Amino acid sequence: MLTTAIQYSLKIDTTEHLGIKEYTYTCYGDSENKNIFYVVPEIPIFFGQESKPDFLFYKYRKEEQQGGYAQFTVKLPVPTQSEGEKIKTQLYKGISPQLAAKSRLIVKYVQAENKLTADPTNKANQEAREKAFKNTGLTEEQAKKYVVAYDPKGDGEQFLGRLMPDENKIELRQPRYTSAQASLIINENKVFYSQQPTPLSPSGLGNNDTVFSLSLTGLGATLFENVLKGTPSNASVGIRYNFTLDASLPAVKVIVTYDSEKMKTVAQTITRHTWSADEKEITREFSEKGAVKVSVIPGLSPQEMGMKDEQYNAWIKTFEDWGQAQLQQILSSQTGLDMSLDLLNDAGSFDKFKESLKNTQSFTRVYEENRVVPFSIAPQAQLPSILSIVGAGKVDDYFKEYDLDDPFFQFIQPEFYVSQDLAKYNIENIIVIAKYDDNHVSTLRFDNKNSAPQKTEKWYIDKKLGRTYSYSYTVNFSGLHSKPYHSGKIDVTDSLVQYINMAQCGIVYAQVDSLLDEQAWKTFSQVLLKAQYSDPAHDIELKSDVQLLNVSTPPKPFIYPVGMKPENPIYFTTDYYTRDGGRFTYIEPGIEPSSQLPGYGSTRANQIQIMNALPRKTSYSIFFIASKKDVLIITFDMTVNYKTYKFKQTQSINLEEKDLEEKTTRRNLTFGFLPDGTDDIPEITYSGTVIYNDERDPKPIEGKVSGSSFAVVVNC
Template sequence: MINIQKSIVFNYGDSQRVTVYGDFDDLNTWYIVPTPRFAIDKTIGQEMFTLREFVTDTGITGNCNFTVELYVSDEERSVVKQYLGQDIVFGQLNWVNITSFFTYDLKGEKQVANATPAQFAENQATFDIFLPDQEAVNCFKDAFGPGDQGVSPFFMQYEGMALSKLPAVDVTVKYDSVLAFEYEKTVEVDRNIWGKETSRKAAVKEYLKNSDAGNTDIKWNIPNPDEEMKQRVYDWAWITLEGLVNKAVDDAVKLLGEAHADQFSLNQTSSFSRNYKENQVVDFNVSPMGSQFKRFNENEWEKHFSRVDNRSLTINFTIMDDLSQNKIKSVQVNVKYPTLQPEPSHTFTQEDCSNWTLEADGYYEGGIFKASYQYQYIVTFEIETKLTPYTSPWIPSENARVILPAAALGVQSATFRAANVDFDNAVNYVLLDFYYITPGNLPNKSEQIKIIENNKDYKIVSRTGLPSTNPYSYALTYVLKNGRQYEVSPISSNSDTIVISSPFSTNQFNVYVNNNLPEDGGVQIKQVRIRATYDDYENGLTGLNNTWNFKPDLSMEYDEGEPWDLTVVENPNGSVVSLSGKLIYSDGKVKSVNGLKNQTGFIDFSPISEIDTIEVDPSQIQWKEGVEQVRINFYQLKDSPVKAADIHSARADADSRKNLAQLTFRPMHDAEGAITGTVQKQYFDIDKPLDDELVYYYDGTYYHSGDVPDSYIKEAQSSDLGIVLPKDGESEELVIHRLVAGNKK
């Protein structure tokens, strides 16, 4: 683990510098901060960079494709050894998370693109930038082509997070979704940015920097900290805030479904505040890891720039995870495209897993460039796994970059790491109860691990040899030295790494108002009177309450009450906030709020809609008769079909399905695997037009122990606002149920 308080910068050569970090435990181990550069194509020994200018009947366009990597030179190692001693050991930075950003100017406006690097070796990342006209092409030619200056004005930066401990400082990061939403309305937003993870990250970075929606409060516990350390902590706080907002946006977009990402807005995220204290283990950003690009000289430029009559197709393939660690011998990728004859193929191996960039003459239909191609991959596993090779179907795509993570190659894994859990004085152990739904009708994987120390990786691996995007679920039981236990009900996740912290954390709850603007006319909510009660029956935390009584700013479309900060067990699926009260409207009418239950931490009231709570009751499920997990999906379907065939057809079409919620139910277990306690009810809220009906659908899958196949809900006790789940699924085929959230005129 790097020690950010043990950082040294060495200057050498012609204004060059190298930064190193020491290790917390081994005084002789040092970590050199790498620098981005163009990756080198080992087959021809030159930089992986191409700029093409396309001359067509409709005008000039272009494309710039390049791959970057992190690099430490022999000269840098030599300089560090001169200062620190020839016997020091260089450690390998172990990234918890890493992202790359390319900053450039286009027509006088700053642009930021980002890419997710490979998670091993040189962390290669590929960028593919479409240049829409001659001016944009010339901008890139001027930046990278021969010139008086030795470097390009464009900038490359990696943001890498590695484990470290905070110095003598308390840090609070805050996000205000109201201010973010207000800023979002002032800028011209391409709604498509929310549909892709890479563009979402760039948008969040821009919005936080250009609005007052993000804030960091840093309080030092020592007098006069040095300026470099202050800047380092400030940078960390800001990047941490960006990461938290990114996760909130990702979660909201995934719930909507990628096909409906254009319906997302920042008012669908909630404000939050997070506090970090001295000596807390955190993901710390290692910086600086940025550099300006080199300019190519005349001879080099001839190899990297070309002017052609037709637009070409460029595709980059990236293996995201280390093949050797995942016991994968090789991955062969095949591609089909009309101008590619014979069909090209490339094999990634443990010895050579560099990015593969494929270029082809463009294919046109009716004078229109077609970017559609197909790819297939074949995975061969190491002999010891006893897995047969996997051949994917031909996959259609128009993406300039294809990323193949380990999960797509048949290896699913999750790493759990405890940080800041008081194992010395308070906690005996944390019991991790893991459950994964395997693909291909294979037996589902369940595993229990006792976590007994901080900063140690506990990795769970499932090698099925089949690709999967299935989430896993995990539950936590904190067993204290005094015999007390705190529980965290099962949580679904797709994250590669989960950090387990102290069971108690400060959660924030709030009430929001989404009003009509005065200039738009219509009634407004002029006062909110809401009482909230927090209950977590699993952990004995019940009856905690708060009251909101505020008048929204009627000149704003979006406003919020004073946040309710509550220090409780972080148990999102096992706790609930019940709300009741009144909304007073500008026309004098008063609307009662009763029976609302919320598990997300915020609720959004509007004068043109109303909220209904859907309750799902698992009390009848026969957990001790072989049912291991139940998953319920709720969604809306375009045109609200009634016939079963139409319903199934609409559900299969991502453009016709709008996801509302996915609820996972699974009992808690003790260290011997015995079921303990009661599985709690779960809730989700539906926002529907005022005094109107809303049609929604649900389906439920029951997962069983051993070789017992999955089953589906055939019939359930249900009303417009509640479902009692049956003891087991009674259908071998998926059954979709149609419900109507009632008309309350």
């Protein structure tokens, strides 16, 4: 699995891409295989062939009206074979300092482990061992191998050879993105700021080719033309991708806090005018007033990580951004709105945003190291000018200006786009009826076999109607209880490109993502997910969905076509079954609980995440001290008891006479714990019996383990 603990950014010379001579990639390591690295392109660029960008811009005028339209394709290029070889060469040379630092951390851990063995009752030794182990980012199985291989005479970098990738075996892979979005960002003199998500999301695969189509006002068209044509300007046009992927956290703790009352108070001080003028400044105010807070607590310094200060600060910044994304996701699940703290513009109007705050609840969520989380990566960059790509002699081929009063342009031909993932929503077909007048009507049909953009017939403009037309569409679904969605009449003026977003077509939808990695499935045998939706007020009957997940059975999305905009949340619960026979119900902190369905949480977002409910692995060292060889058998049980969750974990140690050759015998027991922020502090107890090989009565063993202790000493 991708780990953010090992990452290296590099630049390579390239002639493969339009408008740039140098390209930046970031490579992330793998938590299991030292030769695998995941490559993330950092710079969005124009798509094109033979030095011709896939770009079109035209500005139009009609009497006193003016505007513009732009369509272009942007990509995040996967490295070619020749570029891949350059990346491998730089990566092998550049990653060494980080891996040398990791070797030093492992050596410190082994030394702490040996020190604890020598003096198991020393509390400082217990705490030092636990901290050193967490800093390595290793699993218990991996750590044991280094303990065996440790050379007391070696230096701190004695494991560098084990950690370094084999130069000829380095394998570059693309991360598996669980979601992908792209936005157009426009800035002018740091005053005008606009971010527009593209209706057609990138695929999350390959070069992530993404088509941007936008209609512009007269002012917007002039600004856009000046920037991308190459005219000197203080404005910029950029592209920002947002990818989510599963990754393991390194030695860092991220605490996300939201205070609903402070949020409401701050919102009351913001006027409608201020909100419209500068939303970015307002979102900063939410943070400064304590309404929202993301705290990143690194466990290691730049030197301990083997990073330069600049690289380390950028590394910390990724966790701050990631924490903000988690905050937005939780708030979205509570409100059903896109609560992006970058802009919040998709929450609709200012009043709608303030109204939505009534539905939010305060929460604190803690993310620990070595936990699998949905991590966010956001490559972004300003687009180069078309002038810099094609030269002054050809730039006018890409920028056109039209007089709409010219008879040649006296017709319109609207074009319709639909999402490319119709099967994802169980859609059979989409019927679009576009109408200019009673004599000019076009019917378009989209389905899984034909989802490419379609145009209407050419409609010559009537002076009374002008450039106004209307359309409606019906979405038909497959499956039991599915209801078609009817959009109703939609009136349009001037805009000739329309998008139909499937996610907004009367579908109750939630992508279900499992964040249980290979290590988590060693603890759990299966997870039972139950989800349901109903709306009695609109005669929408209850639909229940039950999924049994295990290591070989991934989750499926919850889909319920209801024929109208969903007004209620999806209710869901997760039952976790451990391999030792335990069972408990768990919902992450921050998920709003249901008052009607005990044990259920609710979400208005389009995602349900199945988290590792026992992410914090803690190892306890049990020391059996027998000064005389008079012990026949020792039985030992250790129990972690969550009373609120009605969940117990018990592990046993059984020792016979042959196991007790040394004066001190050590065994380790590792337990999984619920995340910080849960309302149940476990009780940790142990019990057992010492049976002697003489006539003495068996000796009972019993006691409690405090929360800060990681060792138990049994005097036999």
